[in-house]
Amino acid sequence: MRTAISLKGITKDYGSLTAVADFSLDVERESIFGLLGPNGAGKTTLIKILTTLMRPTSGDALVEGYSVLNAAKQVRRLIGVVPQANNLDRYLTARENLILHARLHGMSPKEYNPRIDELLELIGLASRQRDFPDIFSGGMQRRLVVARALLHNPRVLFLDEPTTGLDPQSRRAVWEYIQSLRSKMTIFLTTHYMEEADSLCDRIVIMDEGKALVDGSAAQLKEAVAHSHIYEIEFKGNADHYEGLLRSMPFVESLERNRDSFRVALKDEKDLKPFMEKIVGADIKRIFLKEPTLEDVFIELTGRNIRE
């Protein structure tokens, strides 16, 4: 494996709180890597360490072979960063925001002007380049931040929750854009959304409380829970009674209730028959097999929901 990013036992403490705990990981070049986790999992902390904004309490990380501790400047030359919260300069126009970034990367006007034209065209902001970003919609601002991160042709792109807060349409636009960068650079993104990780990433690590819990491709992770058969059953009423019934079944591995509907995970394929026998005659409104989502993977592996 040709490694783009290598974390070696990264730990970060904030006082007595350990935000990242002895985290090690290698990310392959030109792949899309997704770090998935609930609020406070430590995703942003990891990105800040990898982008040299923060020093780890212990451990080191290499980006394209350069240490974030000893060769931070070389690391910064090679990375593009889309932070969790947009940090555009509202006193500069969209184009001036890009120009300042290019200058800080030591680019000359001859280099940056055509590149900026191209990027503005690509993100659909060419006609708005003289406007100040504080009047842009959230989606437009996000696209501008992404364009800024790509301006200097980085080898590794970090995206911290690139689509949080965007409407489905803007989200899809950002996804398409990230897809189009596939195999041009290494992409390291964090997200809360299973769907996002599922559709974009070659490899996914789910983390919580500073530790990696699960590691694999979306397909592999789903495969891991394929054996646990998850059904959704909705009753016409009398849900309390049925809850008791379901809980009494020894082959029900986990049960979640939402009003009159239940999410039932069976232990094994062969449990389906006794299960059906027990609920025969119940007032069932509908029942269906659920394709396991990454969320199910998470619940399966950690025993709890991804907190939103």
Place this chain on the structure above:
Amino acid sequence: MFRGAYSIWGRDMLVLRRSILSELLAVMAYPLTLYLAFGVGLKGYIADVGGIPYPVFIAPGLISMTAVNAAFDESAWSMWFHRKVQRTIEEYRVTPITVYDIVIGKIFSGFSQGAIKGVAVAVVIFFMTPFRFQFSYLLFYLAYIVLGSMIFSCLGTICGTLIDKPENIGRVQAVVIVPLIFMAGIFFPLSAYPTAILPFIKALPTTAMFEGARQALVYGVFALNYIVTLVITAAVTFALAVVTFNRKMSE
């Protein structure tokens, strides 16, 4: 080296250029009010100070005060704003420039604001004052504006780096900056102080800044001791600002 500092300073100057007229209008209001209230309003009640008409006596201090206040304001608020509100400092920090580029760029932005606004107020006050200063005196005087703006820009940078809550920046201004400026004798001669405390007052860098400025502009005296005090203060505050910012960023 310092390409980054130059780019950041360039950004600040571009933003200043866009609003220069309203900025100048706003910055003139305060010193001109003081000038009219004290220089004209009180003129009849205050005898000449040491043979100098009162409006002329206070003019250099008002100009210097504008410059150093503007430098402090710009540096403190801009650093705070870019760090805490807009978080543009984080954007600067993921590019291949150093924290030194950032802090030096910001210090020079504050310095430039102070110098520009000080000169603008000077032009207006000179125009209103019936007293012509000699050109060579003006050059001496400029040295004080430059050094004063530099020192206060560094002080502002330190405040904007260390202070997270905006109201606390206001408090530092009210409790430290304003008294330091007014105690330095903008409106009265230092001889008004009791002899017991005069040495302490004279040791203040702001005294060097304001009293020195007055001596330069009104009498054409190039007071070396004041200049040396200011150069040393500027060097120390500059180093402190750079170290403070560097520390804060590696937290």
